[in-house]
Every structure is written in C-alpha cells, then in structure tokens.
Amino acid sequence: MEALADNLLSPVVLCFALGIAARLLRSDLSIPEPVYQGLSIYLLLAIGLKGGSALAVASPAEVALPAAMTLLAGVLTPVSAFYIMRRFGRLDATDSAAVAAHYGSVSVVTFLAAGEAVRRAGHAGEDFLPALVAVLEVPGIIVALLFAGSQASGSWKRALHEVATGKSIVLLAGGLLIGMVAGPGRLEGVQPFFTSAFQGALCLFMIELGLATGRRLRDLRHTGARLVVLGCLLPLFHGALGVVMGTLAGLSTGGAAVFGAMVGSASYIAAPAAVRVALPKANPACYLTLALGVTFPFNLAIGVPLFLKLASLLQNS
C-alpha cells in the first residue's frame, strides 16, 4: 500500500498526471513536436548507451539466460494477447492481431518508470536490462502480424522495414552497439548529459505522454468497458508471467520486477507504426487507446508496485 503511494508520488508519475490534468482542463499546454521528438531520441539513445556499456563488462553467461527469456516472452505475450482479445475482447482477427503486436512489444517508458520505482524502493535492476528492452521490442510485433495473415491488406515487407529501420530500433540498437564498443571508460565524458539529466528529461516527456493519454481518455467511451477491463488484466497477467520468468532467469528482485513491467507493458512507439502499415484496416482508436490510454497508466500507477511485491515474495520464499 505504501509502496503504491510512494510510486504515485514520484516526479515522473506526477508529471504524467500533470499532462492528463492539463488536457482535461483544456489548457493550451503542449510540448512542441520537435522537442518531443528530440526528447525521444535522447531517451532512446541514453537507454541504449546504458545497456551497451553494461554489456561491455557483463559476462555472456550472465546475460544469455535473461536474453533467451526475453525472446520467449516476446513470443508468448502476443499469442496470449491475440487469443484473449479474440475470445474475451470480441475483436476480429485483424484488430486482435493489432492489439497483440502492442502487448507483444515493450513500452520503453514503462521500463524506465519501473526502474526508477524499483530504485526508490531500495532495490536495483541489473545494468544490462536496457539491452533486453531492445531484444523485446521487435519479435512480439512480428509474431502478432503473423496472426493477421491474409487479413494484412498492407505490405508485410514495408511493415518489417518500418519496424527494423524505425528510429526507435535504430537508436536503441545503435546506442547498445556504441555503448558496447566504446565501453564504460570512453563513455564517461557523455555521462553528465545522458545519465544525470536523464530523469529530468523523462519528466518533460511524461508531460506530453500525459497530454496524449488525456486525449485518448475521451475515446474510452467508444472502446467499451470490456476492453478497458482487459487492458488492465492483460498487463497484470503478462507482468506476473514476466516476474516469474525473470526470477527463473536468475534476475535479482529489482531486476525481475522491472522485467515483469517490460513484459506486461504495451508498446506505443514501435508497434503503432508497424501495425498501421501492415494492418491499415485495424482500428487505431482501439489499439492506441488500449496501449496508451489504459495499460500505460495502469502499469505506471498499479502494475509496477505489484510486480515489485510479487518479485519480493517469489525471491524471499
């Protein structure tokens, strides 16, 4: 309970709430698009660099199992999301596949918020976790699009190209490579920019995410209660699965909690563009509202502390 409150009072979560509030108040507040994109570039590159420099000093053995678990999660979650949406969400195959692509991938900001919450609670995730984010971003999207199969009126080739060369992957993977090749020593000079300033920059970013979420909240009415409930249950289910998998993979308490948040999160950066291209007939109001309007705030406020609790229980037993 206290962990829940503590999580809600972090500047990152409060800035998200400020964004939502500003939208509900019909304020003209907005982060200019170039600034928002500049912040995204900064955050993705910073994550990549951090993960990469951790990989540079980690032993392959240490990373291999978590990486394998990540791939496994990238295959399991879109499958479960697809069937749950088809069965309980009553969506058609195309829309189910579209939603599955989002839940199969990962929300970078949820990952960051989870890392910060875990740190504030006195735990710490493994340093190489950002590398797993990059690993988790793509496969879920591909698996999910396979479900759409013949429904995919869009171009598969273009969709794959869109995911693989999309700026988020290029920055994350590029950052990882740069971090690995340069190593922690050579990265020291860029630390003040990419590390110290990171959390503050994330706050600004969260304001815009809050504004975008606020815009989506209006769409909730059309989405229907059924989907909103699923948008809360799915991250719980996937997140718990992730915590278990992370624990099995040998991650620390903090690491398993963050891993759970990653697996339980729904992408709204890489997935939407790919889905739009591959499944243009799928309804964006449906998948974006679920990912950004329901699951993201749910994880931010409730999911993350629960995953941490679960990880503690599992690891102390």
Next chain:
Amino acid sequence: MEALADNLLSPVVLCFALGIAARLLRSDLSIPEPVYQGLSIYLLLAIGLKGGSALAVASPAEVALPAAMTLLAGVLTPVSAFYIMRRFGRLDATDSAAVAAHYGSVSVVTFLAAGEAVRRAGHAGEDFLPALVAVLEVPGIIVALLFAGSQASGSWKRALHEVATGKSIVLLAGGLLIGMVAGPGRLEGVQPFFTSAFQGALCLFMIELGLATGRRLRDLRHTGARLVVLGCLLPLFHGALGVVMGTLAGLSTGGAAVFGAMVGSASYIAAPAAVRVALPKANPACYLTLALGVTFPFNLAIGVPLFLKLASLLQNS
C-alpha cells in the same frame, strides 16, 4: 555602483545584450520557436518544482504573511499602473487597463535574474519565493481587466480561461503541486536536470528575449518619450513598494530585493495573451513595448541592483 556593474556582467544579462546586438546587426540569429517554447516549459516547470519543494518543508506560518503581501501587491500595482497611465501616460481607458494588467502581473525572467544577482552579491532569497511568483501572476491581470469594464469588447470568460489554463500558469502551479507532493527527497533524481542546468538554459532563453526586445526597440519611436519615461519610473515605484512590503512581511534582505523585483516587473508571458483576448482593441505595440522593450531591460540592468541596495538599507537600519 559596483553592484550595478557586477550585475551587468552576469552571463544572463550579457546573453540578453547579445540578443539585442544581434538584432541591431540584422543577424539571422534566432532561437527556433519550438526550442524557445521548450525552454519556457523547462524554466517554468523548474521554478514550480523549486518553489513547491520549498513549500513542502516550510512552515505555513513562515509563508502566510509573504503570500498575503503578494496578493496585496497584485491588487495595488495594477491600480497604480492604471491611474498613472491614464493620467500621466495620457492613454485611454482600454490601453491603460492593458498596460496595468502587465504591471500587475510578474515577469518570471526578471524574478530569476534578480535571484541570481542577489545570490552573486552574497545574499539569498527565501526558498519559497518561486511559489509567490505563481501567486502574483494572476490577480493583477484580473484587477486590471476590471478597469476596462464595458470597454472590453473581447470575451471576459475566454480571457479568464486563457489566464487560468494558459501554459505558464499550468506549468508553474503544476510544478508547485508536484514539488509539494513529491518533496525534496523524491525530487533528488531530477535535480541535475532542473537545477544544475537551470542558469545555462536561462542564458539561451535570454538570447531570444534580447532578440524580441531588439525588435521592440524600433517601436520605441512611435511609443513616445513620455511612455518610455513612465516605463522606467513605474518599476522603480512598484519595486520600492515591493521591497518595503517584503521587508514588512519578514523576508530577508535578499528575499525583499527579489520580492521588489517581482512586484516591479511587468509580465510578458501570461498577461499579453489574456489582454489580447479580453481587450482586442488595446494596442499591443503600446503594452508590449513598455513591458518588454522598456521595463524588462530597465529592471535587468538598473532596477535589480537598486532594489537590493534599498533592501540592505531598510534592513540594516
């Protein structure tokens, strides 16, 4: 005299001068609009957070009197500005009310520059002063618009909405709330971004303010010497009043000086939009030139050191 020179040599003031010079040289230098707006968002949020985290640890008793004085100043200054403009400035009721709204509100950047000058002089303002900036921003505008009364061809309701949900208020007040709720402890992670980087970011902002002021300087010819003189006397009068009020409210020497600069300053962020909406017939060339072209540089160069001198005199006597 020395304090005056020292103040003029601060990077913040020099960057402002660089902006003016670039404009006069017809350089193509300009801060791109999205960057300028991003900087504004950053500065306002940072001020809010700082004030809020100070409020979180301040005793209500300590803050109550200064806050009351701030409200009082927010009522007195627009009244005095209105009558002075009407009487000595020979402006009509609409234009006088428009100018009064600007002098009744507060210039955030003047506040910041004053804080820095005071700190350089070895003094220190109270940590909760940024909270007073948020308090001072709105009432002066409302009081001033009341004067315009029936002249207000624009929409009162829209103007109020414009002020209350304008991005500057949302960010300042939102930052205050976040700072108060989160408290200094939870804000530690965002300090490198919002505190260490603050003065440097302010320098970039000052360049654009200098460019904007330079543009206004050309309008001075049309404004007339009479108004220019008033644009220097008004901040002196209000500023001195502010120093006295701040001292009565129990502020330290540095705090009273900064308080004087706040009261003596003229808004050019919140007020112009509200005035434009409520009093579309008022002449922007008049109120903007006074606030940004005359009073802002005057305070920056001369007002601030004078207010500090006055505060020292008052408090040492």
Next chain:
Amino acid sequence: MEALADNLLSPVVLCFALGIAARLLRSDLSIPEPVYQGLSIYLLLAIGLKGGSALAVASPAEVALPAAMTLLAGVLTPVSAFYIMRRFGRLDATDSAAVAAHYGSVSVVTFLAAGEAVRRAGHAGEDFLPALVAVLEVPGIIVALLFAGSQASGSWKRALHEVATGKSIVLLAGGLLIGMVAGPGRLEGVQPFFTSAFQGALCLFMIELGLATGRRLRDLRHTGARLVVLGCLLPLFHGALGVVMGTLAGLSTGGAAVFGAMVGSASYIAAPAAVRVALPKANPACYLTLALGVTFPFNLAIGVPLFLKLASLLQNS
C-alpha cells in the same frame, strides 16, 4: 595504430557512424531541424564562452603569436586550396574559389572532436584555442572569394554581411566576448549546462551530421575519384602545415595537434552560406560533398590521430 582505433571508438565518432548507417539503412531517423539548430546554437555559444573565459585569464603575450599564426593560416590555406583545385582538381575558377573558401575556414565540429581525441590520449590543448576558431572562421572565406573576382555574379556586400552577421559568427564571437567580460568566476553558474553537458550534446549533433554526410555519400559518384582523393590529401597537407605552425607558435603537443585539425578542416557552417550568396554559380554538390562528405569524416577518423602523432614527433625531437 592504437591511437587510430581509440579515436574511432569514441562516442562522438560512433554517433557520427550511427548517423551514416541510419541513412544507408534508409531509416526514418532524423534530428528535427529546430532541435538541430538549437544544438548548434548551444555548441557555438559554449565554445565561445569557453574560449572567452580562457582569454580573460590568459596573458596577451601568450595568445598573440598563436592568433597571428591563425590569421596566417587563414590566408595560406585558401590560396593553396584554390591552386590545387584549379590545377589538380580541374575545376573552373568559380568552383575552385568556392572550395577554397571552405578549406580556408574551419570546421567547428572537427575542432571539438580533435580536442576530445587529444584529451583522451592524455594531452591537453590550450584553453584559449576556441578563441582561435573564431579568428580562423572568416578570413579564409574572404581570401577565397577574392579569387573568384569578376566571376562572382552574386553580391559581395551581401556575402560579407552573410558571413559577418551569420549566426555562427555572432554566437562564437558573442560567446567569446561574454566569456571575456564575465570571466571564469561569473561563469561558474552556467558551467553544468555549457560544460558538463557539452560532449553528450555533441553526440546528438554528430548523429545529424552523420545523416547529412550519408546523404552526401551518394553524390560521391558524380564527384569523381580525383576530387575525393584531393579531399583527403588537402586536409593532410593543411593539417601538417597547421601542426608545424602551431608548434612554431609555441603551442603544446595537444594544442598543436588541435591547431592542425583546425587548419586542416573544411567549414560547412559559415562558408556554404557565404559561398552560395557570393558565388551562386558555383556547384554546391561539389563543395559540400568535398567538405562534408570527404574531408570531415577523413579528419574525424584518420586526420586527427595523425596530427597528434606528428605533433608528438615534432615536439619530442
């Protein structure tokens, strides 16, 4: 050899490579134009401030000789570039003059990358070197344009105005002045923003430079092998000259190496605009491809370590 590898593994160079790679992969990665311009403004102002604050505490005697050498280099390099391009590059007078203007001026980013490489190698350049960058930026352009003479169908007056009041000069020279006038003490408050964050911000900037270079690489086919070879030899020649001149001027090993990189570099910020205005008939594909597509990456990867090697040899003999 090892120095070469070490140089290639610095984050700054790797980010440049990431930009090139992203372009070759046809990724949609791009730094939004306002962010790119914001970063440029930041970098130029930061360099100016750094150089200026060094000048504030340097003895004039110490700086005089290097400054004179800089001016000399600014006269020699455009002359040599012009004749080499005319003779061996088989360009006409207009195109040769256009290219000469670029090689006569200086690439700020090459200067920065050289400074960092030198520092990593355990050396250090003189603190006042950034001031020399400002000195080197303009004369080469003027000398080169003199060669074009009657060919210049564009306006000389406008070109001069373009160079002298262009934002890069205004920011560099303005920063220098501010730094000198304010001095290291008063600049302390802005250090976290302008100094600590510098290298990281440079990384982001390098990504966009990489993207721009990637775009130019396609033009290499049209440029012809002859020009590409000259684009590598010219910086070697000028750079070696610069190292010798820097050593004669009494610079340290690191300082002479950085000076060499400055002299050997080709401008792609101040020069292109001036050349476009003064010599509209010159072919931008030719001069931009040489400066940005050939010489910049060449210096970044190979030139800088060579100049450092040469400086060490000269100074230890």
Next chain:
Amino acid sequence: MTTLQKLTMVGERLLRDQLLDVLRRHGVSGWTITLAEGEGSRGVRASEWAGRNVQIDTLVSRETADAILEEVSERFFEDWALIAYTVEARVLRGDKYLS
C-alpha cells in the same frame, strides 16, 4: 472529382480555437493547420510565447465558404490580425466534404 472551395484563413495563434469553433458550427468535417509567420497591415501578435500565426485550410462548398467568411469577417476582422480567402479546387471524392 468535385469542385469545392479551399478556404484559407491566416491569423494570430490565439484565434485558433475560435476559428475552429466557427468551422465546426458550420458543419465542416475537416481541416488542415500549418504554422506560419507573417506580416500584414496590423502586425499584431500577442507574444512570442503564444506563438506565431496559424494557417487553417478547409475544403468546403461555396455556400459554406461564404457563410464562414461572413461570420469571420463580422467577428474578427476589426480587432484581429487575420486574412481569409478562397480558391477553387477540384477535390478527389470531394462529395464527402460537402456538409
């Protein structure tokens, strides 16, 4: 292809929401907004902070265009920096923009 009017309004950023309200009230189904800078006879702008000009393009029937122009002219032309004009356009599947 249907022949419609492309109605363009360029004015102070502060007018943005009010102009869009006018469009909505006239049953307009869509519009495109771009940011612009400008100079004109009034040269008025509330502040840098409020942003530069906004340009609103909307494809509508001739009658709707005229009705909007009339309202805009009455409400905003005297006090605000604003320009409005129409151009004839042939629109792909344009009947969906008729309201």
Next chain:
Amino acid sequence: MTTLQKLTMVGERLLRDQLLDVLRRHGVSGWTITLAEGEGSRGVRASEWAGRNVQIDTLVSRETADAILEEVSERFFEDWALIAYTVEARVLRGDKYLS
C-alpha cells in the same frame, strides 16, 4: 507563364515515402513538403512519435495530376487518412515542370 495544376495531398506522415514514390513513378520533377496538423473524417494517426500530417504540393500537367489522383485514390483512399485536390496555377517558366 504556363497553366498547370497544383496537386495537394495531405495525409498521415507514414504515407510520405509512398506518396513520393507515386510522384516519382509518374515522372514528376519536384515537390514541396510542409508539416501540418489536421482533423478529418477518419482522424487516424499511427502515433505522436510518427509525427503529424504531411502536406505535399506539386505542380504538374493536368494529365499527370489526374493519373496520380487515380492511383492515389485506388491505393490509399480506403484505409488511410488522406485528402487530395488540385488547383489551377499559372507557373513562371512552367514548361520545365511538364513531364
């Protein structure tokens, strides 16, 4: 002065490269792109991260305009947020834009 059609397409940013490909295949020699925001009947946008709308203007002959409009209509109109229209324009030295 030559009379040409100014063909304007406004749509989701993700369509950008595909639309330019269409232009290129029809032998178009140039275009101008501006960033725009918009609202329409579909109101679809992949995400903030992909950016807002893109507006593409190109001056072409009437035949080219019609051919492009037809292809665009068939390929993109059903599933994508897109609007396309032409306006008649007198173009300085316009013959160089005839393809």
Next chain:
Amino acid sequence: MTTLQKLTMVGERLLRDQLLDVLRRHGVSGWTITLAEGEGSRGVRASEWAGRNVQIDTLVSRETADAILEEVSERFFEDWALIAYTVEARVLRGDKYLS
C-alpha cells in the same frame, strides 16, 4: 470579396530576405511565410544550418503579381532553387491588399 492573385514562391532559405525586399519594393502590404522541404530540378541547398526551403504566399493584384514574377524571374531564376506561381483567389475585404 475581391479577386486577387495568390502569388507563391518556394525557394532556398537564403533567398528569404531578398524575396521580401522585392515584395516591399513592389508595395506589397503583407505576406505569410511557412517552412518547407522540397525537391526540384536543382536540388540545391547551401547547408542544413541555413535551413530548408521557405514558402512565401502573398495576395496581390494581377499587375503586381506579374511585375514581381518578372523581377524574380530575371534576378533569381538562373542561379537559385526557386519556383513561383499564382493562383486566383477571392479575398475577404480584399481591396486593402491592392497596392
């Protein structure tokens, strides 16, 4: 409503001030500027740092439009990346833009 010409010029950012000077000299009272990207036959741009293209729209009388086009054609067309065209527009209270 007055019928005027909307004159549009799209070109290198470096031309901005010179083009505005031309407008001023022809007595033009206002214009709207938007930032644009573009591709054309010349594909020339001084540098990223100087920025992408600039688009200038101005409503003028037919005679003024023709006079401006002629001057622009003579002075800039050979060496600079620039396109210029006019479109007929019905302008609200358009007489104030006649010069």
